[in-house]
Amino acid sequence: MIRVVVPPTGTSSVCRKRTTYSQILLERSPLLTHISLEDCVARRNGDTFTVCQFLASVQDLVSRLPDKRHAINLCRDRYHFLVAFAAALLSRQISLLPTCRAPEVLAQLNHMYQESYILADHEDVPAHIPLCRVQNDVLSFNRKAEIPTIPSTQIAAIVFTSGSSGLPRAHAKTWGSLVRGAQALKRQFDIGEECTPLPIAVGTVPVQHMYGLETTIMLPLQCGWGIHAGHPILPADIREALEKMGQPAWLMTTPLHLRVLVGQRIALPGLTGIISATMPLARSLACEAEDLRRAPVREMYGCTEGGVIGSRRTTAAQAWTICPGLRLWQEGDAAWVSGGHVGQSLRLADRITVQSPTQFILHGPNHDLVKVAGKRTSLAALNAALAQIVGVVDGTFYRPNRSPSATARLTAFVVAPGVKASTILAELRKRIDPLFLPRPLHLVEALPRNLTGKLPREPLDEFAARIALRNKRRRG
Amino acid sequence: MPTQIARVGSFNTISEAEIARLIVETLHLEIAPQGIDPAEPLFGDGLGLDSIDALEIVLSISKNYGVDLRSEDCAAFASVTALTSHITRHTTK
Numbered sequence: 001m002i003r004v005v006v007p008p009t010g011t012s013s014v015c016r017k018r019t020t021y022s023q024i025l026l027e028r029s030p031l032l033t034h035i036s037l038e039d040c041v042a043r044r045n046g047d048t049f050t051v052c053q054f055l056a057s058v059q060d061l062v063s064r065l066p067d068k069r070h071a072i073n074l075c076r077d078r079y080h081f082l083v084a085f086a087a088a089l090l091s092r093q094i095s096l097l098p099t100c101r102a103p104e105v106l107a108q109l110n111h112m113y114q115e116s117y118i119l120a121d122h123e124d125v126p127a128h129i130p131l132c133r134v135q136n137d138v139l140s141f142n143r144k145a146e147i148p149t150i151p152s153t154q155i156a157a158i159v160f161t162s163g164s165s166g167l168p169r170a171h172a173k174t175w176g177s178l179v180r181g182a183q184a185l186k187r188q189f190d191i192g193e194e195c196t197p198l199p200i201a202v203g204t205v206p207v208q209h210m211y212g213l214e215t216t217i218m219l220p221l222q223c224g225w226g227i228h229a230g231h232p233i234l235p236a237d238i239r240e241a242l243e244k245m246g247q248p249a250w251l252m253t254t255p256l257h258l259r260v261l262v263g264q265r266i267a268l269p270g271l272t273g274i275i276s277a278t279m280p281l282a283r284s285l286a287c288e289a290e291d292l293r294r295a296p297v298r299e300m301y302g303c304t305e306g307g308v309i310g311s312r313r314t315t316a317a318q319a320w321t322i323c324p325g326l327r328l329w330q331e332g333d334a335a336w337v338s339g340g341h342v343g344q345s346l347r348l349a350d351r352i353t354v355q356s357p358t359q360f361i362l363h364g365p366n367h368d369l370v371k372v373a374g375k376r377t378s379l380a381a382l383n384a385a386l387a388q389i390v391g392v393v394d395g396t397f398y399r400p401n402r403s404p405s406a407t408a409r410l411t412a413f414v415v416a417p418g419v420k421a422s423t424i425l426a427e428l429r430k431r432i433d434p435l436f437l438p439r440p441l442h443l444v445e446a447l448p449r450n451l452t453g454k455l456p457r458e459p460l461d462e463f464a465a466r467i468a469l470r471n472k473r474r475r476g
Numbered sequence: 477m478p479t480q481i482a483r484v485g486s487f488n489t490i491s492e493a494e495i496a497r498l499i500v501e502t503l504h505l506e507i508a509p510q511g512i513d514p515a516e517p518l519f520g521d522g523l524g525l526d527s528i529d530a531l532e533i534v535l536s537i538s539k540n541y542g543v544d545l546r547s548e549d550c551a552a553f554a555s556v557t558a559l560t561s562h563i564t565r566h567t568t569k
Binding site for chain 2: 235236256435439440
């Protein structure tokens with residue numbers, strides 16, 4: 001690890017304190033940890049991009065970046081994303097990483113962040129926001145380039161979660177916290193320097209999502225690995241990507257993608273590691289994946305605000321191992337984490353039992369929290385959206401008690417006399433992310449509310465079972 | 477587990493009704509298979525399906541017909557008619 005740190009000079013305790021503070025301020029970490037300038041940074045189909053080529057593309061883009069403060073990085077190609085992310089870093093610009101590309105969301109970001117513009121490798125962007133095109137076809141490059149270092153305290157990126165009110169909430173990430181998070185992941189997964197050729201990180205997850213950023217950008221940069229430029233989702237696409245590269249690869253994926261990979265039983269040549277996150281992975285699915293792929297399946301638990309918190313080898317342990325440097329504790333029903341790459345105390349949205357200073361058990365989201373495919377919201381926010389629809393008298397979203405590996409779609413029970421389910425769905429589509437749309441939406445005469453008007457879980461579960469049975473009979 | 481659809485006829489005669497039923501049962505849609513217009517777009521404004529649904533459909537088609545769809549086959553996802561014809565083409569070898 002190359003770190004440029006100013007040596008302490010003071011002798012008195014006051015001076016020493018000052019020195020420590022200035023040390024933090026002056027600490028810098030390299031953009032990447034590849035040993036040679038000829039090492040591979042990225043692969044796209046049959047092409048390889050070396051550290052030299054990468055740095056030349058970054059410098060080229062730096063010279064073209066507008067003099068603004070915030071860059072909304074919407075690149076679809078993962079290598080383009082990396083070039084754009086690095087160019088913004090070296091220009092002391094902050095990368096904004098929205099998980100949703102809807103025009104209204106981008107307009108809102110552009111309004112909220114003065115001096116912002118879009119960095120993209122495609123034209124599918126709102127016309128009123130300034131655009132800077134990203135490409136990587138730099139032909140000449142310097143074979144004696146130096147690896148740039150970036151101040152650890154510099155804000156590198158702002159990532160977003162959906163707040164309970166429905167408006168996105170911003171979380172700033174310093175370069176130091178991203179680097180420390182990647183180093184924690186490296187230790188969690190026992191990644192050494194010895195394996196050659198070094199693997200390529202292939203992701204089925206978007207890079208603008210915290211998990212995608214951690215595993216398909218920051219981890220490869222900190223391990224000296226290459227990244228796969230594509231975004232293969234279907235098993236046949238992943239197989240094609242692996243075949244074209246012909247070198248070891250780690251797959252950064254989710255239980256949803258893994259279930260389809262295992263189900264289709266497609267051969268994946270060269271796969272040496274699988275990481276899963278965004279929702280709990282069933283042990284049976286992890287076992288099947290390991291048997292079929294002959295690669296260990298490791299699971300990460302984390303959140304957008306804190307990044308990775310812990311990990312486990314799903315087939316070997318139910319308990320999760322806390323990342324080094326982090327402290328996890330319980331206060332009543334709530335779990336908190338602090339230290340390391342997380343920094344100040346952060347309350348977690350999941351129910352957790354801390355077993356020991358290094359181990360914890362994850363029970364799942366708090367009652368109100370809803371997670372689908374790495375996106376989250378709350379039942380309260382969804383119910384509020386439902387209640388706003390004209391003609392809806394009463395209604396509630398409902399999370400069925402399915403196994404965690406199921407697609408975990410929500411259903412809804414709605415009282416709306418004279419209104420069609422399709423009309424309500426069309427109205428909901430305007431208000432909430434499509435991933436949270438009820439599947440199905442049941443029109444009912446009344447909800448099983450108690451005398452105080454509340455909807456206790458148990459009667460609601462019985463009610464849901466009755467409705468499901470009724471519909472099954474109707475369909476025959 | 478993905479929906480197992482009772483095969484009607486031989487490989488050469490996969491019907492649009494059969495594919496419509498596979499979609500409805502795989503995705504737990506609250507509509508009758510007959511209610512799907514075979515020419516209607518599956519994603520976006522038509523049936524309003526999303527990327528997770530696409531994964532489920534791909535798995536179900538692989539299990540039932542042994543056809544592995546790729547992203548570049550996106551034209552096949554245009555409608556029930558397009559999907560039926562794609563599967564028919566790729567199972568009749």
